[in-house]
Amino acid sequence: MVSRAQRSLVGDWWWTIDRSLLAALCGLMVIGLVMLMGGGPPVASRIGLSTFHFVERQALFLLPALLLLVIISFLDARLIRRLALFVYCAGMVLVVAAIQYGPEIKGAHRWISLMGVSIQPSEFVKPAFVILTAWAFSEAARRPDLPAVWIAFALLPLTITPLILQPDFGQTMLITAVWAGMFFIAGLHWFWVMGLGGIGVIGIIGAYNLLPHVRERITRFLDSDAGDTFQVDMALESFARGGWLGRGPGEGTVKRVLPDAHTDFIFAVTAEEFGIAVCLVIVVIYAFIVLRGLLLAGRNEDAFSRLAVSGLLLMFGLQATINMMVNVNLLPAKGMTLPFISYGGSSLFSLALAAGFLIALTRKRPRARLQPRAYVPRPAGA
Amino acid sequence: MSTPDRDQTEPTQSPDEAPSRGLIGGLVAGLRELFRLRGDKGRARIGLAAFAFTILFAALAGRLVQLGIDTGGEETMRRASVSSLGTARPDIVDRNGEILATDVMSYSVFAEPRNIIDPDEATELLTAVFTDLDARRLRDRLSTDRGFIWVKREISPRQRAEVHRLGIPGVGFLPEHKRVYPNGFAAAHVLGYANVDNEGIAGIEKWIDGQGLQDLEGVGLLKTAADLAPVELSVDLRVQHAMRDELLKAKKEFRAIAAAGLVLDVRTGEVVALVSLPDFDPNNPVDAQKDENINRINVGVYEMGSTLKALTVAMALDSQKFNINSTFDARAPLQFGRQRIRDYRGQNRVLNVPEVFVHSSNIGTARMALELGIEHHREFLRRTGQLERLRTELPENAAPLVPRRWTEVNTATIAFGHGLAMAPLQAAMATAALVNGGYLITPTFLKRSEDQARRNATRVITEETSEAMRYMMRLNAERGSAGNSSIAGFYVGGKTGSAQKVVNGRYAEGVLLTTFFAVAPADDPRYLFLTILDEPKATPNTHGFNTAGWNAAPTTGNIIKRTAHLLDIPPRFNPPEQPFPLMTRLGAWGTQ
Numbered sequence: 001m002v003s004r005a006q007r008s009l010v011g012d013w014w015w016t017i018d019r020s021l022l023a024a025l026c027g028l029m030v031i032g033l034v035m036l037m038g039g040g041p042p043v044a045s046r047i048g049l050s051t052f053h054f055v056e057r058q059a060l061f062l063l064p065a066l067l068l069l070v071i072i073s074f075l076d077a078r079l080i081r082r083l084a085l086f087v088y089c090a091g092m093v094l095v096v097a098a099i100q101y102g103p104e105i106k107g108a109h110r111w112i113s114l115m116g117v118s119i120q121p122s123e124f125v126k127p128a129f130v131i132l133t134a135w136a137f138s139e140a141a142r143r144p145d146l147p148a149v150w151i152a153f154a155l156l157p158l159t160i161t162p163l164i165l166q167p168d169f170g171q172t173m174l175i176t177a178v179w180a181g182m183f184f185i186a187g188l189h190w191f192w193v194m195g196l197g198g199i200g201v202i203g204i205i206g207a208y209n210l211l212p213h214v215r216e217r218i219t220r221f222l223d224s225d226a227g228d229t230f231q232v233d234m235a236l237e238s239f240a241r242g243g244w245l246g247r248g249p250g251e252g253t254v255k256r257v258l259p260d261a262h263t264d265f266i267f268a269v270t271a272e273e274f275g276i277a278v279c280l281v282i283v284v285i286y287a288f289i290v291l292r293g294l295l296l297a298g299r300n301e302d303a304f305s306r307l308a309v310s311g312l313l314l315m316f317g318l319q320a321t322i323n324m325m326v327n328v329n330l331l332p333a334k335g336m337t338l339p340f341i342s343y344g345g346s347s348l349f350s351l352a353l354a355a356g357f358l359i360a361l362t363r364k365r366p367r368a369r370l371q372p373r374a375y376v377p378r379p380a381g382a
Numbered sequence: 383m384s385t386p387d388r389d390q391t392e393p394t395q396s397p398d399e400a401p402s403r404g405l406i407g408g409l410v411a412g413l414r415e416l417f418r419l420r421g422d423k424g425r426a427r428i429g430l431a432a433f434a435f436t437i438l439f440a441a442l443a444g445r446l447v448q449l450g451i452d453t454g455g456e457e458t459m460r461r462a463s464v465s466s467l468g469t470a471r472p473d474i475v476d477r478n479g480e481i482l483a484t485d486v487m488s489y490s491v492f493a494e495p496r497n498i499i500d501p502d503e504a505t506e507l508l509t510a511v512f513t514d515l516d517a518r519r520l521r522d523r524l525s526t527d528r529g530f531i532w533v534k535r536e537i538s539p540r541q542r543a544e545v546h547r548l549g550i551p552g553v554g555f556l557p558e559h560k561r562v563y564p565n566g567f568a569a570a571h572v573l574g575y576a577n578v579d580n581e582g583i584a585g586i587e588k589w590i591d592g593q594g595l596q597d598l599e600g601v602g603l604l605k606t607a608a609d610l611a612p613v614e615l616s617v618d619l620r621v622q623h624a625m626r627d628e629l630l631k632a633k634k635e636f637r638a639i640a641a642a643g644l645v646l647d648v649r650t651g652e653v654v655a656l657v658s659l660p661d662f663d664p665n666n667p668v669d670a671q672k673d674e675n676i677n678r679i680n681v682g683v684y685e686m687g688s689t690l691k692a693l694t695v696a697m698a699l700d701s702q703k704f705n706i707n708s709t710f711d712a713r714a715p716l717q718f719g720r721q722r723i724r725d726y727r728g729q730n731r732v733l734n735v736p737e738v739f740v741h742s743s744n745i746g747t748a749r750m751a752l753e754l755g756i757e758h759h760r761e762f763l764r765r766t767g768q769l770e771r772l773r774t775e776l777p778e779n780a781a782p783l784v785p786r787r788w789t790e791v792n793t794a795t796i797a798f799g800h801g802l803a804m805a806p807l808q809a810a811m812a813t814a815a816l817v818n819g820g821y822l823i824t825p826t827f828l829k830r831s832e833d834q835a836r837r838n839a840t841r842v843i844t845e846e847t848s849e850a851m852r853y854m855m856r857l858n859a860e861r862g863s864a865g866n867s868s869i870a871g872f873y874v875g876g877k878t879g880s881a882q883k884v885v886n887g888r889y890a891e892g893v894l895l896t897t898f899f900a901v902a903p904a905d906d907p908r909y910l911f912l913t914i915l916d917e918p919k920a921t922p923n924t925h926g927f928n929t930a931g932w933n934a935a936p937t938t939g940n941i942i943k944r945t946a947h948l949l950d951i952p953p954r955f956n957p958p959e960q961p962f963p964l965m966t967r968l969g970a971w972g973t974q
Binding site: 181184185186187236237239240243244271276277279280283284286287290291294295297298303306307310314317321324325328330 | 423424425427428429431432435436438439441442443445446447449450529
């Protein structure tokens with residue numbers, strides 16, 4: 001055990017991080033691996049890979065991802081902002097490159113091969129985007145004379161335009177929602193909240209009218225007889241068959257016909273094999289992470305940390321709830337993975353990055369350390 | 383703000399600025415306010431976000447719980463049937479542990495139309511095995527893209543092997559529980575039956591479902607029939623069988639349209655046997671819903687006729703206004719407007735109480751009730767449970783038909799058993815109270831001890847009145863209409879009843895419902911026997927009579943003869959000495 005008496009780098013880290021949050025995140029990773037043993041094999045055998053291909057890969061990624069999480073959690077706010085800027089820039093370059101050079105998979109250019117490893121750069125852009133936005137908004141509140149607020153405003157279109165071009169509707173919606181939520185937490189006047197809410201509604205109506213596949217999905221959700229509801233039907237059947245206690249590991253049968261059983265619909269597979277009771281436990285873990293994180297954010301004295309932590313949790317929480325709500329047919333089908341449980345290397349590392357940021361920014365820090373350089377506020381307008 | 387916040391660096395407006403700018407200045411300030419980011423609001427808004435997430439997670443958890451307990455449609459049907467438990471039911475056993483109903487495993491064929499490649503071929507092959515299936519309907523159902531349909535429930539092992547050999551993709555078998563009643567007709571009306579999904583539909587089977595079993599299964603807590611304790615009935619299968627056999631013979635001999643019988647333990651209220659003919663086979667209950675197959679003991683309501691006089695006489699003795707030696711004028715018929723009450727076998731003289739009972743005097747009993755008054759009469763009938771619906775474990779029951787306006791005529795006629803119709807079980811409950819020392823015990827179909835029965839019993843008449851009733855019933859067997867039931871050695875007492883049936887709204891001459899109540903042994907009764915014959919016809923053996931003394935009473939006698947040893951009534955070769963000490967002391971008519 002790490003001693004409190006001696007001040008060491010690791011000791012400081014261990015006694016200042018929020019250990020319950022870290023435990024919950026690690027718990028999710030482990031649960032994810034177990035769940036993937038249910039959801040992975042049918043997909044693997046369907047596309048002709050070895051049975052435990054996805055499980056092995058995920059297990060292989062898990063340790064490096066955990067390592068990444070821990071390393072990043074050692075960083076202080078300044079280093080985090082710099083790292084985020086770097087990741088964001090590199091990510092955006094790759095996103096654009098993917099559109100141009102990436103292979104087309106299911107009608108979208110989201111992947112790019114980098115030194116033989118296929119990655120989805122938009123995943124890495126997400127946490128970096130949150131950090132940069134948080135930084136811009138907190139600077140804007142602190143020093144209204146700097147153009148930080150314009151940077152915050154510019155970040156959104158800059159990020160989502162390439163995503164729309166990919167196209168990646170789910171990520172676009174998520175990033176927009178997170179951005180709007182952070183803007184709200186940053187202290188947006190209620191006038192704008194209502195106004196932007198209105199624009200959001202108009203945006204959804206516009207998407208419904210202009211983008212055929214969005215329209216199709218919404219119609220399908222609202223009217224179960226219209227078109228193909230296969231995925232959702234199968235997901236619901238999984239819940240029905242699983243019941244409270246499930247049919248037992250490996251006993252699921254609906255997963256064999258359920259598309260994306262290892263990613264988007266892994267929650268339904270979990271229900272069939274491990275039961276709704278386990279699903280409820282998973283929901284509780286996500287709720288714990290989000291609510292515990294928001295509590296810590298609320299206590300945080302530093303505006304940047306507060307915003308960044310809230311933004312990361314918004315992203316994490318929204319992604320989790322949207323995915324699970326799609327699985328239980330509370331929302332129309334949408335390509336969204338379940339954080340730490342769905343299969344995906346890029347997604348896992350991106351989440352590790354985000355979780356590292358989260359742990360780092362929720363560390364207990366003495367007030368003096370918050371602002372390394374003394375800053376004397378000038379009265380604005382003077 | 384109560385706590386200093388470093389992030390709140392917004393300057394406060396200098397006090398002299400605002401008034402000098404005027405209206406435009408206010409507007410500008412307002413606009414600037416609109417664009418200002420209020421970092422100090424952060425905490426509250428994070429709280430708001432946390433609140434929103436709480437709602438989202440709660441909705442998700444709620445939906446999961448809903449999915450967990452959701453019922454309805456194909457999914458549930460599939461789930462209910464896929465889990466091999468189906469719906470397991472507890473065994474039903476009689477009071478000696480003999481199996482009356484049990485579950486056996488059988489197989490059902492289902493199809494997944496979604497996975498069937500060639501519905502036409504599948505239909506052709508399946509109908510070759512199940513020749514009774516409607517080919518067109520099956521083809522239509524197989525041609526849909528549904529996930530699950532039943533092809534045929536509860537098939538034989540041979541059929542299963544044949545379908546298995548066909549090897550049609552998308553066709554499979556599910557093990558199911560099938561309810562089996564090894565004794566067939568014997569206790570049909572008590573047991574009721576379960577449907578193909580093993581849900582109780584009638585009788586004790588339905589009562590079992592009402593005990594929360596279905597709910598337990600609904601949440602998946604019950605897995606096998608072994609988890610369920612057998613339901614122990616008060617019924618004795620041997621008595622049940624013997625009585626059914628005797629009733630079948632009587633029904634045939636007297637060409638009755640229906641017959642029913644009941645054996646009630648007067649000390650515990652347990653129904654030891656209940657038979658109602660015609661009946662049905664619970665294994666194949668296609669006839670169970672027919673009108674003529676109702677449970678005549680529980681559900682049929684009848685004017686019980688003279689058997690109800692026992693209640694009137696007991697009421698009279700229990701009122702303290704009369705004693706066993708009181709006399710009643712039966713010389714002339716009673717006149718009520720156009721209605722006239724007369725005796726079937728008129729004695730045309732003054733009768734004492736035992737004589738009224740033994741000669742079954744309508745005039746005598748009517749006078750008893752009239753002298754006590756309408757209110758006293760109604761109160762006594764209510765106390766003995768005759769005016770309200772009797773509820774037992776069997777879900778089938780019926781409310782008595784009570785006259786809406788209760789006048790003196792009603793009291794007079796109800797006194798001898800007309801004008802008030804009730805379920806025979808109800809009348810049996812009251813009659814049992816008359817002979818068991820005065821305790822009204824709600825009948826039960828479940829095994830119970832005397833102590834349990836006594837706990838909920840209420841006293842309705844005195845011990846002395848009860849002895850008088852036993853005495854008169856025994857007297858009736860020795861000297862009156864119940865003679866044909868008097869089986870030597872068992873000291874039987876009884877009371878006959880022959881009620882004219884209402885046909886097309888009028889009492890019809892010669893169309894009778896004959897009833898007979900017997901108690902054995904009369905000096906210390908253990909059992910009450912009730913036999914009902916609906917529209918018995920006269921035969922050469924009965925010398926042209928069709929009243930209860932000629933059919934219901936001898937039938938009861940036969941039943942007692944066959945079941946007494948099963949019921950543990952020891953035969954006595956000498957009549958008991960001093961069976962009714964009080965009656966002897968009072969010098970009642972017939973004791974000399």
